[in-house]
Amino acid sequence: MLEFLLSCSLPNPLESSLNPQRRRRSCIKYQWTSTFSPFEHLARIPHSLSQPPKLPTYHPFTFTMKFFSLLPTVCLAALSGLSSVLAAPTTNSTSDASITVITSIQSVATTSGNLNTLCGSINFFNIAIVGPQIAFTLQKIVTSVATATAQIIQMGPNPVAFSNTVAVQVVVVLTSFVKIHQLLLSTIIGKHGFLAQFGFAAPVRLALVAIEGGVDAFAFALIKLIPTQSSAAVKQVTMLKASLNVAITTYN
Numbered sequence: 001m002l003e004f005l006l007s008c009s010l011p012n013p014l015e016s017s018l019n020p021q022r023r024r025r026s027c028i029k030y031q032w033t034s035t036f037s038p039f040e041h042l043a044r045i046p047h048s049l050s051q052p053p054k055l056p057t058y059h060p061f062t063f064t065m066k067f068f069s070l071l072p073t074v075c076l077a078a079l080s081g082l083s084s085v086l087a088a089p090t091t092n093s094t095s096d097a098s099i100t101v102i103t104s105i106q107s108v109a110t111t112s113g114n115l116n117t118l119c120g121s122i123n124f125f126n127i128a129i130v131g132p133q134i135a136f137t138l139q140k141i142v143t144s145v146a147t148a149t150a151q152i153i154q155m156g157p158n159p160v161a162f163s164n165t166v167a168v169q170v171v172v173v174l175t176s177f178v179k180i181h182q183l184l185l186s187t188i189i190g191k192h193g194f195l196a197q198f199g200f201a202a203p204v205r206l207a208l209v210a211i212e213g214g215v216d217a218f219a220f221a222l223i224k225l226i227p228t229q230s231s232a233a234v235k236q237v238t239m240l241k242a243s244l245n246v247a248i249t250t251y252n
Contacts, residue, residue, distance in 0.1 A: 098162050106173055112141060114137075142211055146217075148218055161224070167225075208244060211244060
């Protein structure tokens with residue numbers, strides 16, 4: 001077999017850097033001896049190394065089938081989580097309704113108390129500012145009563161009645177509101193001459209008439225929720241309407 005000799009001469013980097021003048025003449029000789037020619041060596045490279053690596057092939061159908069094979073497990077886990085949520089205790093709707101009614105009555109009572117304080121502070125020096133505030137706050141009471149009535153109506157034509165314990169609490173709050181509003185009406189009646197002198201009698205009268213109509217609608221809706229205490233509630237509403245009639249007559 002023939003022996004092939006492969007030789008090459010490359011510049012000596014060390015000597016060239018030390019002596020730049022001998023860069024071209026100074027060389028290092030490398031020899032490679034083999035019984036095979038370089039071309040035969042290339043031919044002896046394994047075929048697996050000479051081929052580019054194979055990348056994994058994406059098969060949509062296979063992926064889809066794997067996904068649907070896992071789908072029952074995923075659905076089972078989701079249904080388990082949903083059942084735990086549905087099994088959780090829910091809020092009592094009757095309790096929520098009673099809280100809403102009581103909160104609404106207390107809110108109107110608070111507004112009436114604040115307005116009573118404002119009416120008591122009215123004088124010649126602040127009438128231009130306090131007069132419009134009185135009319136505006138009375139209209140706010142009208143809106144609040146209408147909102148409370150709408151909340152009860154939204155419970156349906158035959159809402160679930162409150163228990164007697166809750167009904168007693170509602171009447172207690174209603175009684176407190178009637179007393180506060182009667183004090184307000186008394187103060188407004190006492191300020192009639194002063195308010196009329198500056199042109200605020202008409203707005204006040206219109207607001208009082210609207211409050212009277214709102215109280216009627218609210219009482220009619222409320223009695224359905226507290227049948228065990230309906231007579232006590234009607235008594236309080238009747239007292240409030242009597243005070244409203246006196247105030248409206250005064251401002252006519």
